Amino acid sequence: MLDSYRSLLQYGNSKLGRAIHVWSIPAIDTCPGSTALCRKLCYATRHRFRFESVRRRLAWNRRQCDRSDFVERMIAEIRSSGVLVLRIHVAGDFYSAAYVRKWIAVIKASPRVRFYGYTRSWQIASIAPALAELSRLGALRLWYSIDAETGVPRIVPPRVRLAYLQTTPASPPEQAHLVFRPQQLRNLPELPTVCDHETPAGKQLRVTCGSCSRCFR
Ligand code: SF4
Structure with a gap:
């Protein structure tokens, strides 16, 4: 019974800001499209994600996905919590x-409600058609995550945008709408496509996803 009473959603972290609600499940295990590059840099396997309490919480979330009442409970909680923006998967992916x-x-x-999320599951043939269907929903902004190992997808559904994980100083592909840079590359020359939270100027201004909103516009 306890399972039904715990909240499904949590508030955003320091990057997202408190105005955004989040839903997460265990990273890697639920990421069939992950690459060696993204697994190596994955923030969702470091820092607070190593705490036993966080791991237990994510495992609990994953179990809720299998329940027949997951959709009804999520809808009810979104309504009762007054959710405005929901980030699907700070950790995890569409498995x-x-x-x-x-x-x-x-x-x-x-x-x-405005929804957004990033996925590498576009690489999985059995999941890609459902993701294309998901991306057509006007309330959602879906990003296909790409990196040097995935390359640029051959087919990109009309509303989908591409988020590139930059892992070397080489220029990102021109198709990338957004670029994420790990800490060691954040002093490279700024590009208009670099995530505002990850530029020196954005850092100084304390940009959060809530104040930026580029990913869910
Ligand atoms: S571009 Fe803006 S909304 Fe997107 S991840 Fe960076 S700070 Fe957040």
């Missing part, structure tokens, strides 16, 4: 087409 379809149902029932 199956059935799970993507649960989110399609949640988003369709929550027209006043």
